[in-house]
Amino acid sequence: MKAYSNLQIAELFRKMAAAYQILNENRFKIIAYERAADSIEHLTSDVKDLWDDKKLDEIPGVGTTIVSHLDELFRTGSIKHIDSVLAKIPESVFPLLLVPGLGPKRAYKLVDELHLNNKTTAIDDLEKALREHKVSTIESFGEKSEQDILQNIVTFKKGAIKEKRILLSEADQIAAHLIEFLKKNKNIERIDILGSLRRYVATIGDIDIAIISKDSEKAIEYFCTYPHVKIIEQGPTGASILLHNGRQVDLRVQEKRSYGAMLQYFTGSKNHNIALRSYALTKHLSLSEYGIKRVGSKEIKPFSNEKDFYEYLGMDYIPPELREGRGEVDHAIKHELPALVELADIKGDFHLHTNYNLEPSHDLGLHSIDEILDEANDLQYEYIGISDHNPSTGNHTETEIISIMKKRQEYYKKQAEEWNTRHHKTIHVCTMLEVDIKPDGTLALPDEAFAYVDAVIVSIHSSFAMTKEEMTTRIITGMSSHSKVKIFGHPTGRLLNRREGFEADWKKIFEVAKKKDIALEINASPYRLDLPDALVYDAIKFGCRLTIDSDAHQKEDMNMMKYGISVGRRGWAEKRDIYNTYSYNEMKKWLMPK
DNA sequence: GCCGTTTTCGGCCCGACTGTTTTCAGTCG
Numbered sequence: 001m002k003a004y005s006n007l008q009i010a011e012l013f014r015k016m017a018a019a020y021q022i023l024n025e026n027r028f029k030i031i032a033y034e035r036a037a038d039s040i041e042h043l044t045s046d047v048k049d050l051w052d053d054k055k056l057d058e059i060p061g062v063g064t065t066i067v068s069h070l071d072e073l074f075r076t077g078s079i080k081h082i083d084s085v086l087a088k089i090p091e092s093v094f095p096l097l098l099v100p101g102l103g104p105k106r107a108y109k110l111v112d113e114l115h116l117n118n119k120t121t122a123i124d125d126l127e128k129a130l131r132e133h134k135v136s137t138i139e140s141f142g143e144k145s146e147q148d149i150l151q152n153i154v155t156f157k158k159g160a161i162k163e164k165r166i167l168l169s170e171a172d173q174i175a176a177h178l179i180e181f182l183k184k185n186k187n188i189e190r191i192d193i194l195g196s197l198r199r200y201v202a203t204i205g206d207i208d209i210a211i212i213s214k215d216s217e218k219a220i221e222y223f224c225t226y227p228h229v230k231i232i233e234q235g236p237t238g239a240s241i242l243l244h245n246g247r248q249v250d251l252r253v254q255e256k257r258s259y260g261a262m263l264q265y266f267t268g269s270k271n272h273n274i275a276l277r278s279y280a281l282t283k284h285l286s287l288s289e290y291g292i293k294r295v296g297s298k299e300i301k302p303f304s305n306e307k308d309f310y311e312y313l314g315m316d317y318i319p320p321e322l323r324e325g326r327g328e329v330d331h332a333i334k335h336e337l338p339a340l341v342e343l344a345d346i347k348g349d350f351h352l353h354t355n356y357n358l359e360p361s362h363d364l365g366l367h368s369i370d371e372i373l374d375e376a377n378d379l380q381y382e383y384i385g386i387s388d389h390n391p392s393t394g395n396h397t398e399t400e401i402i403s404i405m406k407k408r409q410e411y412y413k414k415q416a417e418e419w420n421t422r423h424h425k426t427i428h429v430c431t432m433l434e435v436d437i438k439p440d441g442t443l444a445l446p447d448e449a450f451a452y453v454d455a456v457i458v459s460i461h462s463s464f465a466m467t468k469e470e471m472t473t474r475i476i477t478g479m480s481s482h483s484k485v486k487i488f489g490h491p492t493g494r495l496l497n498r499r500e501g502f503e504a505d506w507k508k509i510f511e512v513a514k515k516k517d518i519a520l521e522i523n524a525s526p527y528r529l530d531l532p533d534a535l536v537y538d539a540i541k542f543g544c545r546l547t548i549d550s551d552a553h554q555k556e557d558m559n560m561m562k563y564g565i566s567v568g569r570r571g572w573a574e575k576r577d578i579y580n581t582y583s584y585n586e587m588k589k590w591l592m593p594k
Numbered sequence: 595g596c597c598g599t600t601t602t603c604g605g606c607c608c609g610a611c612t613g614t615t616t617t618c619a620g621t622c623g
Binding site: 275290 | 595596597598599600605606607608609610611612613614615619620621622623
């Protein structure tokens with residue numbers, strides 16, 4: 001039978017929600033399907049596995065009806081009720097929903113009036129009709145709609161960029177430029193980055209900025225002079241522009257007295273705000289970006305800062321990274337939020353590549369161990385782990401590899417000693433290695449060579465296309481191959497926007513990691529951010545420990561640590577969960593037990 | 595269709611903006 005991925009199921013439910021919108025079904029049913037879709041899409045385990053374990057009802061937003069739908073899907077391959085509802089809607093409606101500004105109702109009306117019956121060419125057919133001015137004559141559409149939709153289609157087709165979310169680090173840079181620009185205007189008193197960028201989500205869609213200004217009109221006008229392709233919308237409280245790089249930037253302006261409520265609202269996430277507002281309603285309080293009011297009253301209590309806003313609701317301040325609707329509101333009410341790990345807690349970095357050539361099968365680093373030590377010194381680290389890739393197994397005999405490893409250890413030992421003497425410092429250097437887990441689960445390093453390392457990181461760099469079961473076995477075999485295996489590097493193998501992480505049974509892997517005290521790595525490279533935050537959350541709940549490593553291939557990359565920290569924080573990690581927050585003496589007991 | 599520290603029934607986040615409307619629906623975040 002056909003396998004159904006979480007994403008496919010989420011898409012099916014979203015289609016269902018759109019169909020219900022067109023059919024004017026009860027709007028809360030629509031929301032229910034959307035919520036179930038969101039929830040399933042963000043799940044860290046397969047819906048199919050939860051079905052096997054009879055745990056479908058544990059998914060938030062999935063109740064008796066949707067459980068029975070999923071059950072039917074996995075048993076028979078289809079869902080009669082959903083099929084019959086979707087059958088009422090022409091297929092060509094759904095591709096049109098990808099066009100910004102077109103929702104289910106208007107898309108349906110266009111398909112209906114213009115007889116857009118071919119779902120593969122629906123967008124092109126619509127574009128043609130727009131150019132022939134056939135849309136402005138349709139009831140409830142006009143000249144402006146015709147132009148707007150046409151322009152949105154053109155931007156949409158050209159801007160594959162817009163579809164894609166960009167990396168956190170790229171968004172960070174774009175935002176930095178904008179801030180610099182906004183700072184030059186005297187009407188602007190304060191600037192904050194909000195939205196997903198403030199929550200440090202791994203990839204970013206739009207960039208959201210809030211400002212305080214006494215003259216919002218002038219401030220907005222100034223913002224709209226930032227180099228752009230077009231102004232998407234402009235009103236008294238804010239504006240949105242589209243940049244040349246395909247990014248949309250939303251600006252909101254607020255007075256100082258209400259700024260806290262605005263920050264809260266505009267930081268999101270949507271799910272967090274829904275959870276917060278639902279809770280507030282049980283206290284007869286209604287929340288908005290202007291403040292808090294009693295239900296039925298018109299008087300709004302403003303808040304100039306977020307902390308007061310949360311505390312007024314009887315809960316602790318919730319750090320932005322936690323605002324994802326993962327139960328943070330309940331924890332805040334009970335004063336049980338985690339004390340999140342911070343960048344300042346980090347005392348070392350285990351995953352660093354130097355330019356020492358041990359003839360690996362993957363890439364070398366750019367800088368010498370001395371240069372890496374200089375950088376580590378600037379970062380005030382107590383220790384570092386040099387984890388070059390293992391010597392290639394194809395080009396060397398075992399004896400050669402052992403000899404390379406021995407020489408390398410001597411070299412690093414000598415360099416480290418000399419560097420420390422020269423600088424009157426004590427930065428401990430652990431001679432480590434990043435060792436490939438081969439497809440059969442064995443490690444790409446002969447047993448005898450382990451004598452010349454303090455510990456190793458194991459990771460996967462090849463043969464990603466395996467079944468979930470094979471991959472799980474491969475990883476567990478690799479982790480169990482030697483007692484010096486201490487870290488499982490970039491565990492899912494994902495490359496953001498380029499490659500999905502591979503499927504694996506994470507529960508089983510967590511079990512082995514916990515038992516053998518092997519840390520799961522949060523790889524801080526902006527291209528990876530792996531483990532992903534949702535799995536970090538699961539791993540910590542399971543009782544695993546982690547490390548946060550830069551995987552630097554040049555010394556500057558060591559500063560990417562901050563992105564790894566944000567992943568840890570988004571996964572509710574505390575200082576004690578992260579081994580490289582430990583002092584050298586404490587850390588050593590784990591990494592190099594005698 | 596989901597869900598429960600006021601509820602197993604009766605609620606469900608909240609507001610801005612836009613266009614085509616003479617009072618609102620659709621879309622978005």
